Each structure stands twice: as C-alpha cells, then as structure tokens.
Amino acid sequence: MDSPTSRRRTRTAGGARRAGKGATVVSAQPYATRRIPYFEVLDEAGLSLIEENADTILEEIGIDFRDDEEALQIWREAGADVQGERVRIPRGLCRRLIQESAPRQFTQHARNPERNVEIGGPHTVYVPAYGCPFVHDIDRGRRYGTLEDFQNFVKLAYLSPSLHHSGGTICEPVDLPVNKRHFDMVYSHMKYSDKCFMGSVTHPDRARDTVEMARILFGDRWIDPDTDKPRTCVINLINANSPMTFDDTMLGAAKVYARANQACIVTPFILAGAMSPVTVAGTAAQTLAEAMAGMAFIQLVNPGAPVVLGSFASSMSMQSGAPTFGTPEPALVLYVMAHLARRLGVPFRSGGSFTASKLPDAQAASESANTLLPTTLGGVNFALHSAGWLEGGLAMGYEKFIMDTDQTGMMQTLLKGVDLSENGQAMDAIREVGPGKHFLGCAHTQANFKDAFYLSPITDNNSFEQWDADGRLDMAQRANARWKKLLAEYEAPPLDPAIDEALLDYMATCKAAFPDSNI
Numbered sequence: 001m002d003s004p005t006s007r008r009r010t011r012t013a014g015g016a017r018r019a020g021k022g023a024t025v026v027s028a029q030p031y032a033t034r035r036i037p038y039f040e041v042l043d044e045a046g047l048s049l050i051e052e053n054a055d056t057i058l059e060e061i062g063i064d065f066r067d068d069e070e071a072l073q074i075w076r077e078a079g080a081d082v083q084g085e086r087v088r089i090p091r092g093l094c095r096r097l098i099q100e101s102a103p104r105q106f107t108q109h110a111r112n113p114e115r116n117v118e119i120g121g122p123h124t125v126y127v128p129a130y131g132c133p134f135v136h137d138i139d140r141g142r143r144y145g146t147l148e149d150f151q152n153f154v155k156l157a158y159l160s161p162s163l164h165h166s167g168g169t170i171c172e173p174v175d176l177p178v179n180k181r182h183f184d185m186v187y188s189h190m191k192y193s194d195k196c197f198m199g200s201v202t203h204p205d206r207a208r209d210t211v212e213m214a215r216i217l218f219g220d221r222w223i224d225p226d227t228d229k230p231r232t233c234v235i236n237l238i239n240a241n242s243p244m245t246f247d248d249t250m251l252g253a254a255k256v257y258a259r260a261n262q263a264c265i266v267t268p269f270i271l272a273g274a275m276s277p278v279t280v281a282g283t284a285a286q287t288l289a290e291a292m293a294g295m296a297f298i299q300l301v302n303p304g305a306p307v308v309l310g311s312f313a314s315s316m317s318m319q320s321g322a323p324t325f326g327t328p329e330p331a332l333v334l335y336v337m338a339h340l341a342r343r344l345g346v347p348f349r350s351g352g353s354f355t356a357s358k359l360p361d362a363q364a365a366s367e368s369a370n371t372l373l374p375t376t377l378g379g380v381n382f383a384l385h386s387a388g389w390l391e392g393g394l395a396m397g398y399e400k401f402i403m404d405t406d407q408t409g410m411m412q413t414l415l416k417g418v419d420l421s422e423n424g425q426a427m428d429a430i431r432e433v434g435p436g437k438h439f440l441g442c443a444h445t446q447a448n449f450k451d452a453f454y455l456s457p458i459t460d461n462n463s464f465e466q467w468d469a470d471g472r473l474d475m476a477q478r479a480n481a482r483w484k485k486l487l488a489e490y491e492a493p494p495l496d497p498a499i500d501e502a503l504l505d506y507m508a509t510c511k512a513a514f515p516d517s518n519i
Contacts, residue, residue, distance in 0.1 A: 028161035030110075031117045032124040035417035038342075039377040041335045046281075047343060050336065053285035054292065055091045057244070062088035063293045066241075067248035070255070074300050087293070094296035095344065101303035102295060104345050108263060109233045111217055112194035112493065117164055119235070119263070119308065120347035124415065125382050126408045128157050128167035129352065129389040130198070130237065132396040135171050138480050142358070142395055145171035147181075149396070151188050153388065155490045156401055156483060158193035162409035163387060168198030168237060170388070171396040177516035182206040183213075183507045190217050190503065194493040199234040199262065204252030209510060210234055211260045216502045232306050235263040237384070239310075240290040242268045242275040251297075258298045258305040265349045265382060266294035267310025271323055272330075274316060280329055284336045287311050295346065308382055310349040311337040323392045325354035326367030331374040338378040351375025352385025353404040356392045360399040360476045364390065368404060376411040383408075402479035406456050413454045423448070458482055 042050075064085050065071045072082050078097070081088040105120030117125045135145045153170040157163050166189045173181050182200035189197035190213065199210035214233045215222050224231045238254045241247050254264050268290040270276045276283040295307040313333040315324045334350045341348035352375060353368035368389070375383050387404035390397040418424070429444030439445050445452075458478045460467055467473075473481075 028115075028164070029412070030115050031164045032126070032412045032415050034122045034124060034379070034415045036377075036415060038338070038379045039335060039374075040339050041332060042339060047336075047339060050281060050285050050288060050340065051343075053281075054288035055095075057286060057289035058089040058094060058293060059091045060088070061244065062086045063290065064245040065251060065297075066245060068251045071246075071251050071297065074297065078300055089293065089296070094292040097296040097299045098292065098307070099345055101299050102307050102346055103304065105347065106232055106263065106306040108196045108235050109218070109221070109231045110194060110196045111190065111495075115164075115195045117196050119306075120381050123381060124376065124379075124412075125164045126162060126386040126411075127165040127198075127382060127384045128153060128163060128170050128387045128401070129385045129393065129396055130168050130170065131172070132170070132388070132390075132393060133172045133174065134391070134395040135398070136359075136390055136395045136400075137398040137483075138360070138476055142391075144174045145396065146175045147173040147184055147188070149173070150185060151192055152398075152487060153396060153401065154188050154192045156398075156486060157387070158195060158493070159486050159490060160387070160405040160408075162405050162412060164195065166193040166195045166197040167384075169200075177518055179203075179514070179517040179519065180511050182209060183511060186210050186213050187503055187507060191495060191500070192492055197234065199236045199257065201236050201238060201250065201253040203249060204256050207236070207253040207256035210236075211256065211262065213503060213506060214262075216506060217499060219499065230261045232261060232263050235265060235306075235308070235382070237310075238264045238266050238294060239312075240266065240268040240294060242270045242290060243286060244290060246294060246297075254294070254298055255301050258301040261302065261305055263306035263308065264294075264298055265308040265310045265384075266291050266298070267312050267349060270311075270313045271316045272313055272333075273318060274321070276313070278318075280332045280336065283313050283333050284340070287313060287333070287337060288340055292344070308347045308349045309337070309341040309344065312350065313337075314354070323356060325356050325392065326370035328370075331370065331378075334374050334380070335378045338380060342379065347381040349380065349382040349384055351378070351380045351383050353387060353389055353400075353407065354385065354393075355390060355400075358391050358395070360390070360397055360403055360479065364397075364400060365403065365475075368400075369407065372404075372407055372411060376414060398483045399476045399479040402458060402482050403475060406458055409456075410454050 065087050066085050075087045076082050108117050110116050134142050135149045136142045149171050150173045157166050200206035218233055222230055236257050238250050257264050268287045272278055272283045276286045291309045298305050298307050313330050315327045315329050317324055338348050354371040355364040355367040357364035386408050388396045388401035390400050426444055429442050432442045433439050
C-alpha cells in the first residue's frame with residue numbers, strides 16, 4: 001500500500017536541509033557526561049544479597065503477566081514455569097537474557113542529529129515531568145491541562161539548555177478525547193521541538209501510531225544502513241503494575257516498541273508500604289525482580305532492543321497513606337538500584353525533582369533538591385520528572401518548571417567535576433597577584449569571568465535596597481516572568497513542510513477512522 005510515508009520519503013531530506021537555513025539555534029549540550037565518582041551505599045555482599053533475593057522472587061513467587069496469552073507463550077518457550085497468568089522464572093534466566101543481548105548504552109536519535117542523546121554509561125539526560133492531569137501557575141492557579149499547555153511545556157523544554165529531552169506526556173490535554181489525544185501530543189513534540197521525545201503507551205494501537213509517525217518524521221534516516229534495523233528514535237515508559245504484575249496494556253505497548261527497535265524503560269512504580277515492603281532492601285529486591293522480568297521479556301520479543309532499568313520508589317505517610325517525597329529512604333533505594341543497574345549492564349532511569357507541595361514554595365524546593373541531588377550523584381542515566389513536578393505528580397507547574405531547570409543546570413556543572421587543566425590550576429593567576437592583593441583585575445580572572453561560575457537566571461543576589469526597588473519579588477514571581485518571556489520569544493525549529501504535511505495527513509486519516517471516546 002502506498003502510505004504517506006513512502007509517497008513523501010524521497011523529498012524530505014533535501015527539504016529538511018533547506019528548512020534549516022537561517023533557523024534560530026537554541027544552544028545546549030545534548031546530554032551531560034559525569035566526571036565525578038558515583039555515590040554508592042552498599043558493598044559487594046549487600047548487592048549480592050539483593051540480587052539473590054530478586055532471583056528468589058522470580059523463581060518462587062513469580063510475576064503475573066495478565067491478559068496476554070502471547071506473552072505467556074513466549075515465557076513457556078523460554079523455559080519458565082507458567083501456571084495460569086503466574087510466570088515463575090528459573091534463577092538467573094532473566095539476567096542471562098538481558099546480558100546476552102541488551103545494549104549497555106544506546107543512542108536515541110533526534111530529528112536534529114546535534115540533539116541525539118546517549119543513554120547509559122557516564123551520561124545523564126534530564127527530562128521534564130510526565131503524566132500530570134493538572135497544570136499550575138501563580139496567575140490562574142490549578143486547572144486541568146489543555147493542548148495549549150502541553151505545547152507550552154514542549155516549547156519551554158526546547159528552550160531550556162539544561163533539559164536534554166522533550167519528554168512525553170508532560171501534561172494531559174484533557175480538552176481532547178482520550179483515544180485521540182496521543183496524535184496531538186506526539187505531533188507537538190515533533191513540531192515544536194527538535195529534541196528527542198517519548199511515545200504513547202496507553203494502548204498498543206497508540207504505540208503503533210507513534211512508531212508510524214516517527215517513521216514519517218525521520219524518513220530516510222529511519223533505517224540504520226549498518227544494521228538494516230530502525231534507529232532508536234523513540235523511548236517509552238513501560239510501568240510494572242506493582243506488586244509483581246504486568247498488565248496487557250503495558251505488555252502490548254512494549255511488544256510494539258520492541259519489535260520496532262524502539263527503547264523501553266521498564267519501571268516498577270512503587271509507593272513503599274503499599275506496593276512494596278516498607279524497607280529499603282525489600283523494595284530494592286522487588287524493584288529489581290520486576291524490572292528484570294520486563295526487560296528479559298523484551299529481549300525475548302526482540303533480542304537487542306534497547307531497554308532501561310527504571311525505578312520509581314517513594315515513601316508514604318504511615319498515618320495518612322499519602323505519598324511523601326524528598327525523604328531519605330527513596331534516596332537510598334535510588335543509590336542501590338543505580339549500582340545494581342551498572343552491575344547488570346543496562347542504563348538506569350530514576351529520580352527527578354519530586355515534591356508533594358501544591359505550590360512552587362520552600363517545601364517544593366527542599367523536597368525537589370533532596371531528590372535531584374541523589375539523582376545526579378547516584379548515576380541516573382535517564383532522569384525523568386526533572387522539571388515541573390508538583391502535588392505528587394498530579395500537577396505540572398509553570399514556575400516550578402523554571403525553578404527546576406535552574407537546578408538541573410547546576411547539577412550539570414557539578415557533574416563536570418574539577419578542572420585540572422593548566423587554566424583550572426590557575427597558577428599564573430596566583431603568581432601574578434601574589435600576597436595581599438585581589439584577583440579581580442588579573443589576566444586569568446578577566447579571561448574566565450564570563451563563565452567562571454554557574455549563573456542562575458532567576459535567583460536574586462542583589463542588596464536589600466535593590467531587591468526592594470525591583471518590586472520585592474520572590475523566586476516564584478521571578479520564574480513567572482521568565483516563562484512568559486521565553487514563550488513570547490519562542491521560535492519553532494524548522495520542520496520540512498513535506499514531513500509536516502505527511503504527519504498531518506496521517507493524523508487526519510487515523511482520527512477519521514473511529515469515533516471520539518474518553519475511554
């Protein structure tokens with residue numbers, strides 16, 4: 001069948017080159033590379049104990065793979081004990097399947113090749129928050145998200161040098177039908193940013209639509225001539241339904257993406273005390289078991305398909321049952337899981353800028369800092385939820401987004417470590433100045449002052465008098481002014497009109513084929 005993809009593929013590459021001329025370029029490093037050691041909290045004996053416990057969970061207790069007979073048959077053929085929907089996996093099988101074929105590190109390709117990201121190894125990719133039904137700003141307060149809000153956050157992520165990725169469901173555009181909004185979300189990432197993005201996972205058909213739209217977007221670049229396989233252009237969030245369960249929605253989406261060689265982040269989503277034991281070691285063992293079961297399944301579907309070990313572990317109030325964030329126990333889980341992922345040999349996703357606060361206030365700042373610092377020190381490769389998270393993930397905050405991107409900028413400076421070059425040692429400056437003088441006017445300071453220290457775009461370091469004269473603005477108010485300025489000055493990265501037309505044609509044809517639904 002002659003699809004919009006095949007009809008237009010021959011004329012997209014040249015158009016993309018033409019469209020790139022004269023474009024406004026947003027400067028940013030495509031990803032961060034650490035030059036500091038990992039912070040680790042367990043020794044060999046402790047790590048081995050948790051790995052043994054994870055294998056015991058897989059072998060003796062098992063994992064439910066629900067409402068997917070194909071998945072069960074795949075496990076039977078691999079040698080697992082399948083009883084009903086319960087899959088018990090022989091000790092060591094998951095680890096062997098993962099280590100035999102899953103890549104330790106992979107490239108996610110962006111439509112602008114200069115924004116390709118490396119996921120795994122010493123690299124960290126900071127990504128906006130995901131899945132929020134509400135949005136918040138200090139002018140209008142809390143409200144349901146719309147497509148306009150979604151597009152605004154895609155634009156802000158594109159304009160943020162310290163974010164390397166456009167993300168996925170940054171907020172839910174509830175003004176669109178549930179069964180069709182994925183088209184507009186995926187298209188918005190493609191249209192309003194040239195960074196990497198995430199695909200839809202809420203139904204296997206929506207995953208297939210994402211793959212087809214990515215195929216249209218990348219055109220001749222979709223297939224890697226060295227492997228004759230699709231390049232990995234989309235990364236996707238496959239959550240376990242903890243405890244110890246995968247449902248048919250997630251399994252269906254995982255199979256679609258795996259067969260298309262697109263990346264899957266397999267993440268147990270855990271509120272400890274409700275969905276896992278209350279202890280760090282128990283939560284880590286369960287997380288490892290669930291994640292390995294999902295990643296091994298993907299390797300059975302398509303050996304070599306990129307996978308990421310995900311861990312989302314939060315504590316909860318034992319008094320109210322409410323999720324809590326920024327507490328020490330989830331940080332310990334993160335440090336342990338990051339180390340286990342490195343031992344397993346796969347990239348790691350965790351962390352972010354979490355808070356239960358409803359406002360971009362001191363609670364939001366302290367809780368987010370207590371999550372983002374372990375994210376950075378522990379060695380997270382794909383840091384989802386790095387910007388915008390409010391209210392335990394129920395709301396995406398405009399001001400919070402700006403505040404968080406300031407922090408991710410600082411974290412990237414931290415990851416660079418200590419400069420021991422001749423310039424970094426600064427011996428010429430010390431010799432020039434000598435005892436009893438100052439360094440402000442020396443040649444070394446003059447040569448380095450513009451980028452000597454991280455410069456925040458929103459903090460106020462002026463005198464009280466200057467702050468008073470400027471209107472006594474707090475950080476949220478300064479962040480409010482900044483996001484408005486960024487959106488007012490936004491210019492879209494150029495997209496070849498032929499590709500844009502093909503995407504719009506595909507969306508219109510698909511939307512017309514079935515009625516709107518909010519299911």
